[in-house]
Amino acid sequence: MTDKIPVTVLTGYLGAGKTTLLNRILTEPHGKRYAVIVNEFGEIGIDNELVVGADEEVFEMNNGCICCTVRGDLIRILDGLMKRKGKFDAIIVETTGLADPAPVAQTFFMDQDVSDAARLDAVVTVADAKWLSDRLKDAPEAKNQIAFADVIILNKIDLVTADELAEVEARIRAINPYARLHRTQNCSLPIAEVLDRNAFDLDRIIEIEPDFLEEGHHHHHDEEMQSISVKLDGEVDPEKFMPWISNLTQVEGPNILRCKGIVAFPDEPKRFVFQGVHMILDGDVQGDWKPGEKRSSRVVFIGRDLNEKAIKEGFLATAA
Ligand SMILES: Nc1nc2c(ncn2[C@@H]2O[C@H](COP(=O)(O)OP(=O)(O)OP(=O)(O)O)[C@@H](O)[C@H]2O)c(=O)[nH]1
Secondary structure, eight states: OOSOEEEEEEEOSTTSSHHHHHHHHHHSOOOOOEEEEEEOSSSSOOHHHHSOOSSOEEEEEOSSOTTTTTHHHHHHHHHHHHHTTTSOSEEEEEOOTTOOHHHHHHHHHHOHHHHHHEEEEEEEEEEETTTHHHHHHHOHHHHHHHHTOSEEEEEOGGGSOHHHHHHHHHHHHHHOSSSEEEEOSTTOSOGGGTSSOOOOOHHHHHHHOTTTTSSOOOOOOOTTOEEEEEEESSOBOHHHHHHHHHHHHHHHGGGEEEEEEEEOOTTOSEEEEEEEETTEEEEEEEEEOOTTOOOOEEEEEEESSOOHHHHHHHHHTTBO
16 A cells, blocks of 8 residues: 555435535544545535534535536645645545546546555545436436446435345445445435545556546537526525425425525524425525624525526515
């Protein structure tokens, strides 16, 4: 083994459970220091706030998708981390759900400074047991994420029957028979199954993508994919907000691949955080607003055929 810093690339389609896994890794006692790089598709950074920050340093990349426009940023952040070598035991990169993992993995072989100091330990893909089969039909990124994985976490097994689980597992195996596969609820599995696997296998990747080590790989994003972010400079009224968000996700659910937000309710010292995948919505108060922090409210919706104007106006109309 070399003394290069191991890097785990955490991928998986929108809402599969990447942040859930990351938080699990960061909160379990492990005595290690991780640097975390989070890339989010959407203009308003929400993910970094949902990552529990213990001692870890979280670097946010919000200006585009990690595999395309912000790859240069990734290299810069990695270079900065390398210069502080010794401070971290490992680096974890959480990509957006829409990222193609190939160009991200490529960075660790193509960029000399990065490849001198870091090694790609494994590509870990979280798969949503309920929705993966549908996404394999309409989202090429979802298929690549499975194909490139060294470790697959088939998550949300509580939402499917045993037959459905067997079916989605067979689909995964048809794409990638090699990865270690774990079935989980809330990404519950021992950290050792995820980190320090020394599992990335360049030969296998070159078999899937023969030009992997050549420059010029270009990922074409789904052009119909929209990311709608709305910010309200103040609080929202729960009596208006709750019915609005639940109605919107019920009616538009099939087109909403992902939604999340952090909002302020009047007289509530904690932030209300909600998130959803299609019609399934989850929300709770989490973490205090910091003293002096502006109590603003923001939401992000990612999906197809969304009525941006109606969503923006609908959210703004929930103002307290
Ligand atoms: N029912 C169920 N819900 C889960 C499970 N794991 C995660 N969730 C929920 O699924 C939603 C998405 O989880 P995240 O961890 O934020 O997913 P993500 O992959 O980070 O999402 P993006 O970064 O937006 O792509 C959250 O509301 C989680 O609470 C699970 O095993 N079962």
